[in-house]
Amino acid sequence: MGIAELLRDVDGSGAFGVWLGRLDGVPVFEHLAERTHYSASTMKLPVAMAMMRKVEAGELSLDQPVTVHNDFASAAGGRFGVDPAEDEAPATWTKLGEQVPLGWLATEMITRSSNLATDLVLEQVGIDAAHAVLAEYGPGDSAIRRGIDDGPGVRAGISNLMSPAGLAGVLVAVGNQQGASGNYLRDLLAGNQWNGEIPALLPAGIRVEHKNGWDTRIRHDGGIVRPPDADPFVLVVCTTSDLADADAQKLIANIALEAWNHRRDLGGVR
Incomplete structure (x- = not known):
């Protein structure tokens, strides 16, 4: 067939x-x-690519410590947190309040598709940098505009597309x-x-x-x-x-x- x-x-x-x-x-x-479709976790690859660009430029390091937290700036203004019930990768949640290497978070983001790890990496990288990677290589209307579980962003109609x-x-x-x-x-x-x-x-x-x-x-x-x-x-x-x-x-x-x-x-x- x-x-x-x-x-x-x-x-x-x-x-x-x-x-x-x-x-x-x-x-x-x-x-x-x-x-385009709602991107779901496929947007995590451009985030990782943008991270490595900043590592190569000396702006970030895979060894640098990042404090694990669940409070992020919304693309629509205000703050949001990741819903743990919607995150099927538990390891990052066990590190709340602790410092872990950026590279560890990137591994959780890609290999386990951790939503919390993604927003922590995206906070270091920046939404604009992640979108720039997708816009450079991805033709059409694919876009990264917000973090995972950004409730205010969702309600404002801000979406990630792929x-x-x-x-x-x-x-x-x-x-x-x-x-x-x-x-x-x-x-x-x-x-x-x-x-x-x-x-x-x-x-x-x-x-x-x-x-x-x-x-x-x-x-x-x-x-x-x-x-x-x-x-x-x-x-x-x-x-x-x-x-x-x-x-x-x-x-x-x-x-x-x-x-x-x-x-x-x-x-x-x-």
């Missing part, structure tokens, strides 16, 4: 977008790839980045502990450098897949739908399997 057929099977259930291509950034299959093409753009940039920062970012993505989408149906042991995101009606994943017998490829699938969450995950996994089965002739994907 081709990707187009998989998408036809869910037609009418919501909005679905796909970007598939190699690390040269040229797509071989697109479906509504420029359409398109499949936008996430693909930052993944292509990471995949081609030379030096220690590129290695660091790729290793963070490869350490992702939430693997129910792109990696789920691929052979065991295949390196997948990916960042996913989920929320009510939202399930996304985007990553670089590195087959041992073919060139790496980039796949992003964004879904905003009425599908059961497990079915949205299964859809992404099946699209990834179809791409994998065509890895030696990616242009043959239909």
Whole structure:
């Protein structure tokens, strides 16, 4: 079953977008790839990229201590805190009031998708710097405008947006980045502990450098897949739908399997 057929099977259930291509950034299959969705945790990759830019510039250090707290400036004015019930990564919460290295927070942000760690890193990096990375590499209307769980921002209509093409753009940039920062970012993505989408149906042991995101009606994943017998490829699938969450995950996994089965002739994907 081709990707187009998989998408036809869910037609009418919501909005679905796909970007598939190699690390040269040229797509071989697109479906509504420029359409934005609420980004959920996919925005954490541009945050990490912006952090590493500041590390390279000497403005930040991965070893610098950051006090763990849960009180942040809202993009709409006022203050907000992360809802612990909505954060599926508990480790950062056990450090409240303590100092931890910035690099530790970045690892929790990407590998466990910690919302609290994300807002702590974003506070150090700055929303404008994170958005600038996404705007540089992600075409269209993808945007980072606020932190995770910024309730006043949500009520003011301030949202983080991501398109499949936008996430693909930052993944292509990471995949081609030379030096220690590129290695660091790729290793963070490869350490992702939430693997129910792109990696789920691929052979065991295949390196997948990916960042996913989920929320009510939202399930996304985007990553670089590195087959041992073919060139790496980039796949992003964004879904905003009425599908059961497990079915949205299964859809992404099946699209990834179809791409994998065509890895030696990616242009043959239909």
